[in-house]
Amino acid sequence: MGDPSQFKNIPQELRAARRWVLWSLCDVTADGKVRKACKIPFTIEGKPADHSDPKTWSTFDEILAAHARNQVLTPPANSVFSADPKRGIGMVLGPPFIGCDLDKCRVDGVISAEAQRWIAELNSYTELSQSGTGVHIILHGEPPYKQGHRKDDREVYSSNRFFVMTGDVLEGHEEIRRFTPAEVKALYERVKAGRSADRSSAHSSVAESATHPSYTAAKIADVLNRTDHADLSQAVQSALTMLMIEHTLDAKKVEAAFLESKLCNETHWKEKWARLREDELALAMKNARENIAKRLTRGKPEEAPHAPLVISTAGQLLTKTYKKREPLMVTQVNGHPVFHTSSINQVHAFRGVGKTAFEMGKCGALVAAGDFLQWRATREFRVLYVEGELPGEEMQDRVRSLVGESENFAVITPEDQPDARIPSIITAEGQRLIEEALVAHRAEVLVLDSISTLANIATNDEANWLILCDWFRLLRNKYGVALFFLMHDGKTGLQRGHSKSEDLPDKSVQLFWENGYKGQDGLKFALTFDKARQPVKEAHSLSVELIEENGRSVWVSTVRDSSGDSQKAIAFAMFDKKITSEKVRETLKVAQGTVTEWKKEWKAAKKSDQSEMQIEEQPATDDGAPGY
Numbered sequence: 001m002g003d004p005s006q007f008k009n010i011p012q013e014l015r016a017a018r019r020w021v022l023w024s025l026c027d028v029t030a031d032g033k034v035r036k037a038c039k040i041p042f043t044i045e046g047k048p049a050d051h052s053d054p055k056t057w058s059t060f061d062e063i064l065a066a067h068a069r070n071q072v073l074t075p076p077a078n079s080v081f082s083a084d085p086k087r088g089i090g091m092v093l094g095p096p097f098i099g100c101d102l103d104k105c106r107v108d109g110v111i112s113a114e115a116q117r118w119i120a121e122l123n124s125y126t127e128l129s130q131s132g133t134g135v136h137i138i139l140h141g142e143p144p145y146k147q148g149h150r151k152d153d154r155e156v157y158s159s160n161r162f163f164v165m166t167g168d169v170l171e172g173h174e175e176i177r178r179f180t181p182a183e184v185k186a187l188y189e190r191v192k193a194g195r196s197a198d199r200s201s202a203h204s205s206v207a208e209s210a211t212h213p214s215y216t217a218a219k220i221a222d223v224l225n226r227t228d229h230a231d232l233s234q235a236v237q238s239a240l241t242m243l244m245i246e247h248t249l250d251a252k253k254v255e256a257a258f259l260e261s262k263l264c265n266e267t268h269w270k271e272k273w274a275r276l277r278e279d280e281l282a283l284a285m286k287n288a289r290e291n292i293a294k295r296l297t298r299g300k301p302e303e304a305p306h307a308p309l310v311i312s313t314a315g316q317l318l319t320k321t322y323k324k325r326e327p328l329m330v331t332q333v334n335g336h337p338v339f340h341t342s343s344i345n346q347v348h349a350f351r352g353v354g355k356t357a358f359e360m361g362k363c364g365a366l367v368a369a370g371d372f373l374q375w376r377a378t379r380e381f382r383v384l385y386v387e388g389e390l391p392g393e394e395m396q397d398r399v400r401s402l403v404g405e406s407e408n409f410a411v412i413t414p415e416d417q418p419d420a421r422i423p424s425i426i427t428a429e430g431q432r433l434i435e436e437a438l439v440a441h442r443a444e445v446l447v448l449d450s451i452s453t454l455a456n457i458a459t460n461d462e463a464n465w466l467i468l469c470d471w472f473r474l475l476r477n478k479y480g481v482a483l484f485f486l487m488h489d490g491k492t493g494l495q496r497g498h499s500k501s502e503d504l505p506d507k508s509v510q511l512f513w514e515n516g517y518k519g520q521d522g523l524k525f526a527l528t529f530d531k532a533r534q535p536v537k538e539a540h541s542l543s544v545e546l547i548e549e550n551g552r553s554v555w556v557s558t559v560r561d562s563s564g565d566s567q568k569a570i571a572f573a574m575f576d577k578k579i580t581s582e583k584v585r586e587t588l589k590v591a592q593g594t595v596t597e598w599k600k601e602w603k604a605a606k607k608s609d610q611s612e613m614q615i616e617e618q619p620a621t622d623d624g625a626p627g628y
Contacts, residue, residue, distance in 0.1 A: 006167035007064060007089065011125055011176050012352070014091060014138065014165075020063035021049045021056070022071060023164055024087040026079040037082045041090060041162050046073045051092045051162045063089050088130060092162040097176075098184065099163050100137040100191070101129075101155040110221055111135070119173065122187070123456055126173035130164045138163070141179035144188055151194040156187060175351050175488065177453060178389050180420040220246060224261035232267055237287075239263060240280055244288030245463070251281050328366065328445070328482050329375040336537040338375050341444060342480045344472050344504050346531075348487040349511035354523045355486045356390070357546060358511060359447055360402040361555055366445055367408035373527075373557040374539035381482075384443035385411045386434065388422060388453030401553045410441045424456045426464050431471050438479055446475065450486040469504050506533045514543070522546065526560060528590055535593040571598045572605070 021041040028038045041049035041056075044066040049056035058066075067089050075081060093099045100122065105115035115135060119126050124139040134153075148157030179187070220242045229235035239261070240254060247253040255277065258264050264273060273280075312320070328339040339345060349355045365372035366381045387395055392415040403409050412434075414421050423430035425448065438446060448454055455468060475483050489510070508531035517524060523546040529536050541560040546553055571584050575598075585595045 003166075003168070004064075004067070006169075007165070009127075009167040009169045009174065010060075010165060011174070013140075013176060014097065014125075015060040017091070017097070018054070018057060018059050019092040019094060019097075020058050020060050021051075021090050021092060021162060022046075022063060022066055022073065022087065023090045023162070024073050024075075025082040025084055026075050027082050028076075028079045030078060037084060038079075039090070039162075039164055040075065040079060041092075042071075042073050044071065046071050048074070048076045052160055057092055086130065088164060088166070090162045090164045093157050094159050096140050096142065098139050098141050098143055098156065098158045098179075098187075099161065100139070100187065101134065101157075101163070102137070103129075103134040103153040103155070105135060105153070106133050113219065119170065121456065122177070123452060124173065124177040124179075125175060126170045127166050128168040128170070130166055135170070136163050136165075137173075138176060139179050139184075139187075140176050141184040142181050144181070144185040149188060149192040151191060154191050154194075156191045175452075178391065180414050182420040224258070224263050227262055227266050229263075232263075232269065236263060236269055237280065237284060240284035241287040241291065244284045245291060249285055249288060251285065254284065255281065323480060327378050328381065329362075329372070329377050331537070331539045332371060332374055332376050333538060337534065338536055338539075339482060339507060340534075341482050342476050343482050343506045344476055345482065345484045346487060346505040346508040347484060347511070348489050348508065349525070350489040350513075352519050353511045353513060353525050354546070355511060356387075356398065356449055357402060357523055358525075358527075358544070359449060359484060359486060360385070360398050361546070361553075363409060363445070363447065364403040367403065367406040373542055373544060373555055374559065380408055381444045382408045382442055383410070383445040383447065384438055384441050385409065385447045385449065386422070386437075386454060387411060387413050387449050389414075389450065391415065410437075410443070412437060422454060424454070425471070426455045426467055430454075435475075435479070438475075438481065443479075444481060446481045446483050448483070448485040450488065452488055472504060505531060507531065507536075511544075527557075528560075530585065530591060532591045532593055535591065540591060540594075568598055568601075571595065572602050575599060575602045 021043065023039050023041050025037045026040045028035045028040070041051060043049045043056050044058045044062050046066075047056075067087075073081075073087070091097075100118075102115045102118060105112045106128070111119070119135065119137065122137050122139060124137055126135055126137045128134075129136055143158035146159055148155065148159075148161065220239065223229075223235055223239045223242065226235075236258075240258060243254040243257050244251075247257075259273070264270055323342070325340045325342045327337040328341055328343075330337050347355055347359060362372050363383045363385060364370065365375075366377045367383055369377045369380045371377075390398070390413070392413055395411065395413050399409070399411065412422065423433060425431055425434060434446075437443075451468070455464065472483055472485070475481055489512075507529060509527060510530045511525045511527055513519065513524075514526045524544070526541070526543050528541045532540070539559060542557045543560050544555065544557045546555055548554070575584070581592075581595045581599055584598075585592055
């Protein structure tokens with residue numbers, strides 16, 4: 001049936017569609033045979049619904065209300081309710097929504113390696129099925145033909161079917177991705193071909209072998225939760241090596257996972273671990289490094305040896321002339337730097353807050369040496385904007401209203417490409433094409449919008465984030481560009497995916513809704529720098545709104561009051577309660593540098609208070625003055 005409280009996790013664009021029905025399990029008799037536990041759709045009145053008749057469908061809110069009141073259902077004449085009285089809500093598939101069903105892919109809470117690969121590649125809204133043994137993936141696209149396909153426990157449909165909806169979302173897959181016609185066609189052909197074709201092509205390209213780790217959660221769990229291995233020592237080392245790859249060489253996480261396993265606690269390794277842990281972890285780390293290196297270079301032509309590393313003494317280093325980083329944007333009041341050339345920057349927000357609009361508005365100022373919010377561009381800059389999701393027509397509207405016509409602004413969109421797609425930037429081909437475009441446009445600023453659509457990987461994929469980070473550093477060091485990459489926040493308001501995305505940036509900007517606002521009255525959000533290696537001395541926390549005035553888009557911004565004394569007072573109160581600086585930063589949504597300064601002031605204030613208390617405790621002299 002699913003937890004009704006999880007229905008709120010279903011994306012808004014699905015809830016907005018008038019395609020909703022109730023459902024219940026029924027035993028259906030047809031042609032003298034009884035089919036057990038069939039999912040039968042019902043209307044809000046409790047009558048049988050028809051997935052081909054829109055008149056029998058309702059809005060999400062109507063269906064939710066009927067489900068909440070436990071609407072009485074009347075099964076079809078040839079049906080009776082199953083012994084298992086499960087029921088819930090469902091959505092009828094149809095333009096522009098396509099559903100992909102992976103059956104029997106989850107056992108004992110672990111999703112199979114094959115299904116994990118499908119989920120990562122499709123990278124769209126994914127939830128567990130009502131049985132808990134499969135997953136449903138919903139995407140936005142245009143089907144190549146009306147009929148769907150079903151083969152080898154996989155299904156894909158765009159009409160004449162309904163999906164039971166649970167809202168039990170897989171972490172990192174909360175949003176619906178827009179697929180190009182070519183991508184949808186490839187999906188249909190892949191389901192139609194079945195497993196044999198999928199297996200034969202599973203490692204057919206360098207891109208795929210680099211993108212998908214060999215070791216999955218299911219395989220690791222199998223080794224850790226068994227004690228009947230022929231060679232326990234070999235099994236332990238195998239498990240540790242796989243965990244090292246899974247946790248990107250984090251020995252603490254590896255050891256913690258191993259110590260919780262049956263392989264450790266129900267064998268003699270529980271007693272041996274204290275004595276052998278150091279050697280075993282070191283060997284596992286060595287094996288993991290070699291495995292990752294082989295996987296990432298598999299199928300690539302052999303590279304020429306790297307030139308010897310250049311070593312400089314302090315004296316030599318200080319006499320060298322390096323290209324100076326120049327301010328890209330500065331504050332309008334006092335000219336304090338905000339962004340620089342040759343830098344790596346992140347913009348992140350929950351879906352729908354306004355990341356793309358914000359980034360395009362900033363680009364509009366950069367290409368014209370104009371003002372944006374409380375900042376101004378120091379001169380005209382050439383910008384290359386790589387868009388991975390928006391349809392071409394919508395991109396036109398955004399550029400027209402937020403950037404304007406400028407030879408300094410160039411854009412790459414999927415629809416303009418010969419095969420209607422941009423190769424994943426996790427692959428050597430995708431990176432090469434972006435670098436060639438950078439050179440062709442002579443770009444000084446590069447925007448990647450967004451990582452989830454352009455890299456087409458799970459956002460918590462540690463191995464692939466290592467690849468992206470290495471490429472980002474190359475873009476900064478070799479081409480001198482200011483890179484801005486866009487990321488999605490999760491439901492908690494914190495960044496989604498692996499922490500590597502937080503480690504690299506010089507600046508990280510978070511956009512978020514304030515005071516319960518959810519985008520109902522247009523684009524309006526708060527902005528703060530939640531990371532800044534060079535502190536932004538003013539205008540670092542803003543309230544922002546995009547308004548329409550005389551047929552044009554106008555950005556309006558004010559410095560947020562919450563960044564002043566009142567917010568500092570809250571931070572001081574949190575420090576008093578021994579709350580960590582990291583938690584203060586997350587709660588108040590301010591830069592780490594700001595929190596560090598506040599903590600210094602708080603410590604100084606506490607020290608001063610303690611000194612005053614010591615003075616007050618001194619014995620008084622005859623004249624009433626403190627004695628020393």
